[in-house]
Amino acid sequence: MDQIFHALSHETRRKILDLLRDQPGQGVGVLARSFDVSRIAIMNHLAVLEKAGLVISEKDGRSRLLYLNLVPLQMIHERWSDEYGAYWAGRVTALKDLAERKTAEGGEKP
Amino acid sequence: MDQIFHALSHETRRKILDLLRDQPGQGVGVLARSFDVSRIAIMNHLAVLEKAGLVISEKDGRSRLLYLNLVPLQMIHERWSDEYGAYWAGRVTALKDLAERKTAEGGEKP
DNA sequence: TATATATGTAATTACATTATTACATATAAG
DNA sequence: CTTATATGTAATAATGTAATTACATATATA
Numbered sequence: 001m002d003q004i005f006h007a008l009s010h011e012t013r014r015k016i017l018d019l020l021r022d023q024p025g026q027g028v029g030v031l032a033r034s035f036d037v038s039r040i041a042i043m044n045h046l047a048v049l050e051k052a053g054l055v056i057s058e059k060d061g062r063s064r065l066l067y068l069n070l071v072p073l074q075m076i077h078e079r080w081s082d083e084y085g086a087y088w089a090g091r092v093t094a095l096k097d098l099a100e101r102k103t104a105e106g107g108e109k110p
Numbered sequence: 111m112d113q114i115f116h117a118l119s120h121e122t123r124r125k126i127l128d129l130l131r132d133q134p135g136q137g138v139g140v141l142a143r144s145f146d147v148s149r150i151a152i153m154n155h156l157a158v159l160e161k162a163g164l165v166i167s168e169k170d171g172r173s174r175l176l177y178l179n180l181v182p183l184q185m186i187h188e189r190w191s192d193e194y195g196a197y198w199a200g201r202v203t204a205l206k207d208l209a210e211r212k213t214a215e216g217g218e219k220p
Numbered sequence: 221t222a223t224a225t226a227t228g229t230a231a232t233t234a235c236a237t238t239a240t241t242a243c244a245t246a247t248a249a250g
Numbered sequence: 251c252t253t254a255t256a257t258g259t260a261a262t263a264a265t266g267t268a269a270t271t272a273c274a275t276a277t278a279t280a
Contacts, residue, residue, distance in 0.1 A: 005119035009112050010238090021197060029256055041239055043258075048237095062247040062256045070194055080187050084180055087131060120268090139226055151269055153228075158267095172226045172277040 004072050007052035012037070013045045017054060020068040027063040114182050117162035122147070123155045127164060130178040137173040 007013055012035065019034055020026065028046065032039040046066065049055040056067045117123055122145065129144055130136065138156065142149040156176065159165040166177045 001124070002119050002121060005115050006237095009115035009119055011112060012238095014111070021194075027256070028258095037238090038240065039257085040241085040259095044238070059257095064257065070198055073190060073194065074198060077187060077190050080183060084131075084183060088180055088184060116267095122268095137226070138228095147268090148270065149227085150229095150271085154268070169227095174227065 003048075003052040004054065004076065007048050007054055010045065010048075012042075013049055016042070016045060016049060017068055020055065020066055024067050025065045027065060029063075031066060113158075113162040114164065114186065117158050117164055120155065120158075122152075123159055126152070126155060126159060127178055130165065130176055134177050135175045137175060139173075141176060 015035070016031065019031060028043060029039060031046075032042040035042060046055060046057075050057065053072045054069055056069045058065045058067070125145070126141065129141060138153060139149060141156075142152040145152060156165060156167075160167065163182045164179055166179045168175045168177070
């Protein structure tokens with residue numbers, strides 16, 4: 001769980017997931033050319049994503065083909081539906097009040 | 111986005127969200143007693159959660175009352191439904207094959 | 221007012237993350 | 251076989267995280 005959220009907490013890694021969704025089976029080098037950091041940096045990000053199970057790779061000759069794996073995201077998505085779904089319907093209005101009071105702060109001490 | 115996922119990437123912070131869901135309006139000290147790290151550590155975690163918008167707080171006398179705010183989670187939940195919903199239905203079977211091949215690895219070089 | 225309670229701030233420390241450059245290995249093509 | 255291509259590994263530096271202890275501020279209550 002830590003690993004999944006940590007993997008998602010970096011813009012570059014989320015962009016990698018997007019690119020692999022749109023064009024599955026890219027190699028490491030090709031993918032890296034979509035960014036302006038080094039290939040090694042991208043490889044480190046890929047290692048983080050693979051440990052989190054969000055990316056799967058397959059060796060093909062001298063290339064390593066990369067694929068997005070959405071199963072961990074599905075898991076979280078479903079879990080949130082279960083754990084917070086009811087709560088979202090009910091509680092949110094009460095909290096919205098507080099949130100709005102907070103947002104409106106900044107001109108109330110005359 | 112980075113902030114939200116980073117906030118969620120620590121077990122202690124996820125547990126704080128759970129506790130605030132189950133018992134909203136707790137003060138910092140009371141909350142901290144549910145953990146075996148220092149109150150200061152919990153305050154740091156709370157700062158991370160507040161920056162991410164996942165926790166809202168309200169001063170009440172000498173206490174600071176804490177509330178869970180699920181709006182950021184809802185946002186992500188809905189965004190995933192939009193961006194990956196169709197993909198989940200279609201692509202997953204193809205990727206499951208690769209994932210299963212990967213999982214089955216570890217006894218195939220005789 | 222004095223005191224206990226609740227929260228906030230500062231300084232410090234250990235460790236993790238993110239990126240870099242330089243070098244090493246593996247494979248395809250000429 | 252030699253060369254170019256694709257990926258992998260090592261060492262290193264800058265920055266960020268997570269935790270601690272010690273001290274400071276604010277507020278309720280005896």
